Amino acid sequence: MVHIFSRPPGRIKRIGRAAGGLTLGLAMLALAGCATVPPPDASMNQAQALLQSARDAGAADYDPVDLGFAQAKFQQAQSAMAARKYADAANLAEEARADAELARTRAQLGSARAQIQAKVEENAGLRQQTEQHPQPAPPAAPASGSSAPETLEDMPAPSASVLSAPLPQDGGFQPMPAPASSTQTNDGGQR
Numbered sequence: 001m002v003h004i005f006s007r008p009p010g011r012i013k014r015i016g017r018a019a020g021g022l023t024l025g026l027a028m029l030a031l032a033g034c035a036t037v038p039p040p041d042a043s044m045n046q047a048q049a050l051l052q053s054a055r056d057a058g059a060a061d062y063d064p065v066d067l068g069f070a071q072a073k074f075q076q077a078q079s080a081m082a083a084r085k086y087a088d089a090a091n092l093a094e095e096a097r098a099d100a101e102l103a104r105t106r107a108q109l110g111s112a113r114a115q116i117q118a119k120v121e122e123n124a125g126l127r128q129q130t131e132q133h134p135q136p137a138p139p140a141a142p143a144s145g146s147s148a149p150e151t152l153e154d155m156p157a158p159s160a161s162v163l164s165a166p167l168p169q170d171g172g173f174q175p176m177p178a179p180a181s182s183t184q185t186n187d188g189g190q191r
Helices: 009-034 041-056 064-082 086-132
Strands: none
Touching: 041 064, 041 086, 064 086
């Protein structure tokens, strides 16, 4: 007798194990999806600090568009935090941080450009003033045969007899000794 619809008993066990493993895997995925994401406090604090840094750098004047994007994303992140949508809040806080950093960098660049432009204008004004009122030429250098004093670079070094004696090794302050007078003798008389 031939059984057309029968299956070997080992194959049924394998199918049952595979189905059980699949069910277990699906259950674990469902539980992982329900797991709570911790609040992104560090990301929110970083975004807020960078927003303040961008404001301090003058982003409201130099890059108001990116500053506005950063502020809007940060407000959305705060709303997501209030709704306990922590994954969304983390993503929005990261976007706000990036926009705030861009706004701060552009504001620093704009400020540097403004300072450079102010210096260029100041230099142009000074050039114009110099052209209107030329300064007299500096006096010519004296000829080598004149009696003008020598410059410091041409002065010879003092002789060793003029230099003071080295300080004592104990490091204390020592007044310089008075020079010996050749006009007086030990007995107080004149030579």
